Amino acid sequence: MIEDILEPTLPIVDPHHHLWDFQPVLGMIPETAHAFGAIVKNSPRYLLDELRADTLSGHNIIGTVFVECGAFYRADAPTHLKPIGEVEFVNGIAAQSASGIYGQLRACAGIVGHADLTRGDAAAMVLESEIAAGNGRFRGIRHIGANDPDPLVLGPLAHAPAGLYGDPVFREGFAQLGRLGLSFDAWVLEPQIGEVADLARAFPDTAIVLDHVGTPLGLSSYAGRHAERFDIWRDAIRDLASCPNVMVKLGGLAMPFCAFPGLGPEARPASAVLADLWRPYIETCIEAFGADRAMFESNYPVDKWGVDYAVLWNSFKRLAAGASTGERRDLFAGSAARFYRLDGLAI
Template sequence: MAETILEPDLPIVDPHHHLWDRRSYVAPGASAAAPEHPFMTAIADARRYLLDELLADTGSGHRIVATVFVECGAFYRADGPVEMRTVGETEFVNGVAAMSASGMYGDTRACAGIVSRADLSLGDGVVPVLEAHIAAGGGRFRGIRNSASFEDDKEVLGPLNRAEAGLYLSDKFREGFRRLAPLGLSFDAWLLEPQLPDAISLARAFPETHIVLDHVGTPLGRASYQGKLKERFPIWRENVRELAKSPNVVVKLGGLAMAFCNFPSFLAEPRAPSEQLAAEWRPYIETCIEAFGPKRCMFESNFPVDMGSCDYATLWNAFKRIAKGYSPDEKTSLFSGTAANTYRLGLQ
């Protein structure tokens, strides 16, 4: 039975969702093998997630005023220079954003900001790719995500094993990374909890570049990390507090419904209610808010990936339960203000 929507009038900017048609989709650099991995099981019902599916979620009861698309390897160009093929994703998403901006699909401004992918390991050679994204984005292109998620135990990431160890530490990557700030672009960082020191190093080396830590740094609780969430929580917490000392970093509060975290609510039947989700996620989210402050934190849906644990409406109810004790101004930051500021959405 659907939950009653909590605080239905609270404006929300969802700063992290994807769009794809998975009839032929494989994440960039990922293997098409191991469909039995829980990550694939979690998104089995989302082979198609385009504007209609997104709007069904954003229209499920909460007041979603705008969203930000984050790269997922969707609709890359089929030909042309390999390094330029990622620009196809920006071209596609900007078209979806234009459809939404027409007002024909309701008040939510879908994909008001766009974060795509460019291979920063190209070094200075990435500049034409970044410029092409900017040109294709119709004024909506905001930044790049290069995932560095890596784990020696390949069962942790399964089909998303796509990066070498130490990407954010490599000289060639950093040569490309330094090109972001002069172009006014931010950087979304996805890596796993044991890799958080790499994010700390990157943030300190480039204090002028705005960095967004995705998914609270992705705590791990499956494969060789099975049952170790509590054991590793203090390690995660110390690294989050250290990262928060860099004022150029903000954090997305979410992604905890993913297979990699493996909370009891993941793939549970019957589906976990928002009370259970809030209880499982609260220690991570409250630690981040304490370390970064509300003005540097933003709740995210990470849909459709996070549908492995809940539907869209239940997810936002869980976040609202966690944020119940915060002031109205703090809630504004957490649910819309930080996202709008970080991605320069120009919302009134």
């Protein structure tokens, strides 16, 4: 799908993308229609070249934030130290971009890594090592809490135990984030949004962002139930928004987990179609959190499964058409820059 770029000069900070290279292990990924296999086979390699190709597709992307995805871990390190390798790798990509020889984009200006918070207080040593490895770019971690009783919802990505964010030892580890001035990205599924609210209320001084509007589900046992479950999702979002230390990322809706009708690798719908499809979710989040606590995200290359990068940002611009100039500045760049402390970007 090729479209004219809407508002091509509007500054954008993309606060959520990944970098990975699954090509060496493609043969290990089963031929399956499950979401994980579909995502990886659709984009087996996504590094600086691929990121630049997307961010240079017409929109004014001035900076990005990398979010952990389990790639480039240290092969020979003890398990709890392996994630430091991902931060080291991404910091190298950020340094390449910061050299300026690739243009004005500041890729990976902020880095969100991973540390196993179920190690309790001992997680502090890993976090401190990641701060050092990030060379001033490390901003926090994501420890995925996504879980569902239906094993077909997450498939190979079903690593988190039920109720992870309420576990006392996990919370011992979580307490280290506030002590070190770090933020937390929370990825859960729609039925779990309340778990993020409980965590936020227990740690009111720690900055938390909900990824992917809480991931409304549409596959397996949730297939065809978007309308049925919308009010449940909306009530949970409104409750979470009452926590002043929480922000929300507006995106992730082109993932196969959401399974919205008409999306997929072959469909490539227009931005106007996507805006109409996603409007109830995006507008609910903006109304609940306010523009100053909400940020549009690409979630690339995961959302590449359902939409092209340039079309995705066109859809977001359509969705924000009624916002004021200040609100649009927040939604597309300001909120992300504040949350991730990207002070060096000219917004």
